[in-house]
Amino acid sequence: MSNLETSANVIWHNASVTRKRREEQNSHKGTILWFTGLSGSGKSSLAHAVEEQLHQRGCRTFVLDGDNVRHGLCSDLGFSVEDRVENIRRISEVAKLFLEAGVIVLTAFISPFRAERDTARKVVPHGDFLEIFCDSSIEVCEARDVKGLYKRARAGEIPEFTGISSPYEAPTSPELKVATGEDAIEHCVDQVLQLLAERGVLKSNA
Amino acid sequence: MSNLETSANVIWHNASVTRKRREEQNSHKGTILWFTGLSGSGKSSLAHAVEEQLHQRGCRTFVLDGDNVRHGLCSDLGFSVEDRVENIRRISEVAKLFLEAGVIVLTAFISPFRAERDTARKVVPHGDFLEIFCDSSIEVCEARDVKGLYKRARAGEIPEFTGISSPYEAPTSPELKVATGEDAIEHCVDQVLQLLAERGVLKSNA
Secondary structure, eight states: OOHHHHHHHOOHHHHOOOHHHHHHHHTSOOEEEEEEOOTTSSHHHHHHHHHHHHHHTTOOEEEEEHHHHTTTTTTTOOSSHHHHHHHHHHHHHHHHHHHHTTOEEEEEOOOOOHHHHHHHHHHSOTTSEEEEEEOOOHHHHHHHOTTSHHHHHHTTOSTTOBTTTBOOOOOSSOSEEEOTTTSOHHHHHHHHHHHHHHTTSSOTTO | OOHHHHHHHOOHHHHOOOHHHHHHHHTSOOEEEEEEOOTTSSHHHHHHHHHHHHHHTTOOEEEEEHHHHTTTTTTTOOSSHHHHHHHHHHHHHHHHHHHHTTOEEEEEOOOOOHHHHHHHHHHSOTTSEEEEEEOOOHHHHHHHOTTSHHHHHHTTOSTTOBTTTBOOOOOSSOSEEEOTTTSOHHHHHHHHHHHHHHTTSSOTTO
8 A cells, every 4th residue: 555545545525633532531512601791790800700710610611801802813903893793703713723733722702792792603503602691780880981981981982882982782581690799709709600410510529 | 798898809821721731730831842943844743643642641632724724713814925924923922922822832834034033932931942944855745645736836826935935934943853845754753752751841741
């Protein structure tokens, strides 16, 4: 058999490392935790706090948020409705890749439109998309205003700012709703971990 | 302390799971193996064969190739030079995310232009981008023609086809050159694993 034939005979589809094999290696399932909520509602803080707990339990995790997406993959996109939709589309596709890698991927973006969240949900197999609504009143978010964005939005410096000049469409049936505006973050973290146990992502004794 | 203050006090940058912590968890370093070469040169076969070996050694890996990128993240892109450059740009940014996740990510794209490969290299820290030139003559690639693309390109059905009507700029100083057109794939796999050992990605006894 020539080398050429040897190479040609390697059908990678047979040899490929599947999601299932990765999940067995990881001792947990891959899933997408899709955090949605107003700016300042605590999505990113909660996602990273959940990730910390999962990492300590030996899970493979990754957080996608504005910090690592907006300056890289989506650096060519602005904040028009069209660009925001494309931003979410790319994020959902990247989340899908991490899912296939057997990772628990946590996305923390406002993702204000129901339609785009539903699109992101449909990109992956049923049950692999867990929508988590970070429910915090705009008054609380604006009072925090960690990044000073609400102040700028009120001053008219940021067009189409969610909650001020652009709508936020709250989820109608998220897998989980957490009261990030009122509850202690530790309690919210526990609720997310409980969801992961219920959905069989984590082994029951994890 | 109010709940609001509690949440505000969670500075995620301190709590975040870093690349270093993931690498310690994985017992290997993250890196990018960037396979480049003509269509049919064996990039994808080699990448998946390397991944199989790494997975069996307990490594966390992921292959990015046309199969999982072109239909998803880059489904809006065609094959014009402009779109191909954007395609590679997005892939390099996604590879960077997997790198930060502590994963050995293997990319298998023709990536014919030196400039775009250099751009991909510069996106990540020095030493984290290992360019692997799958060196196979166009005669061998065309004789294989697994996907029937050369036949279609010769018939003029595919404009700007690399090696036929669009240039392939061979790497001048890749980290590794493998003779995928001549050598057995097992030998090429060994060469890649050797490179990973030399670069400290794998522990010496892995």
